[in-house]
Amino acid sequence: MPSGKTHEIINITVLMVILAGLYYFSTWQKNEIVTKYLDIYTILAFSASYIFATFFLSPDLDTKSRPYKRWKILKILWWPYRIMFKHRGYSHNIVLGPLSIILNLVLIAVVIILITGVEVKDIPLKLAFAIIVGIVLPIDVHIISDSLVSKTKHVFK
Numbered sequence: 001m002p003s004g005k006t007h008e009i010i011n012i013t014v015l016m017v018i019l020a021g022l023y024y025f026s027t028w029q030k031n032e033i034v035t036k037y038l039d040i041y042t043i044l045a046f047s048a049s050y051i052f053a054t055f056f057l058s059p060d061l062d063t064k065s066r067p068y069k070r071w072k073i074l075k076i077l078w079w080p081y082r083i084m085f086k087h088r089g090y091s092h093n094i095v096l097g098p099l100s101i102i103l104n105l106v107l108i109a110v111v112i113i114l115i116t117g118v119e120v121k122d123i124p125l126k127l128a129f130a131i132i133v134g135i136v137l138p139i140d141v142h143i144i145s146d147s148l149v150s151k152t153k154h155v156f157k
Ligand SMILES: [Zn+2]
Pocket: 059, 060, 092, 142, 146
């Protein structure tokens, strides 16, 4: 089982590979899909949410992990999550893991939106998609590296 720090190193390495790949396909290969759908804002939104998710939205929020502690006083927001999942249960399923974190995040976002009065329809779809992918991917990288190292079958349970 990789430690919290190892997970962060693995996740950031994967991000670097993805960004290098995107750079390659947009600059050297001039891949049509990449150049059509990716602009600097999409890539920035993706990278920022990926980094945020790596350090704050780990499936290990189901235990007193580094990401859990980083929330400081706000960690109370993840208390229901920690109570609902026993460590490395459904939180470490490649579908249910990211889904449960995003649901919890949506609940938090709804409260923030209600307080700040931001119009959800004002958020561009492309950006929202980049953010969601940026959140789901590092969570799945975490789950996959957990399963590769521990060789337990909890990923597909
Ligand atoms: Zn884990």
